[in-house]
Amino acid sequence: AIQRTFSIIKPDATKRNLTGQIVAKFEEAGLRIVASKRIQLTLAQAQQFYGVHSERPFFGELCEFMISEPIVVQVLEGEDAIAKNREVMGATNPEDAAPGTIRKEFALSIGENSVHGSDAPETAAEEIAFFFSGLELVG
Numbered sequence: 001a002i003q004r005t006f007s008i009i010k011p012d013a014t015k016r017n018l019t020g021q022i023v024a025k026f027e028e029a030g031l032r033i034v035a036s037k038r039i040q041l042t043l044a045q046a047q048q049f050y051g052v053h054s055e056r057p058f059f060g061e062l063c064e065f066m067i068s069e070p071i072v073v074q075v076l077e078g079e080d081a082i083a084k085n086r087e088v089m090g091a092t093n094p095e096d097a098a099p100g101t102i103r104k105e106f107a108l109s110i111g112e113n114s115v116h117g118s119d120a121p122e123t124a125a126e127e128i129a130f131f132f133s134g135l136e137l138v139g
Ligand code: CMP
Pocket: 053, 058, 061, 062, 092, 110, 111, 112, 113, 115, 116, 117
């Protein structure tokens, strides 16, 4: 089925001017960018977005990293968009990521891993709503 998923191009990638190369990977996989904006998160926003990880030992580091530079938040649409995006991103840890994936090619470490993507339809809906109004989604 046609789905929408939420994507973040993270600070390590925007800082190294990789936005276009990452977007090209999405588009080559058949994902369509139906919303996109470049923003810089506040600490409160990062902590809220990653709230589910608040008890993890890396939470502080994760939030500080996510506010360190601008990010690009996007909504991607396509057939099985959630799984397809996860495939294009590759494993969370770049050491485990398959050849040709975004994280294999660009990520620096498990934390500075260039992209975030929703893991399920419910989180996709929540994450899209966190950053975008309905008017900003243009299929
Ligand atoms: P993301 O998909 O954005 O969701 C949670 C993030 O936590 C994950 O990607 C990783 O970048 C980050 N993360 C997971 N494990 C670690 C770790 N051990 N150290 C730092 N960051 C981590």
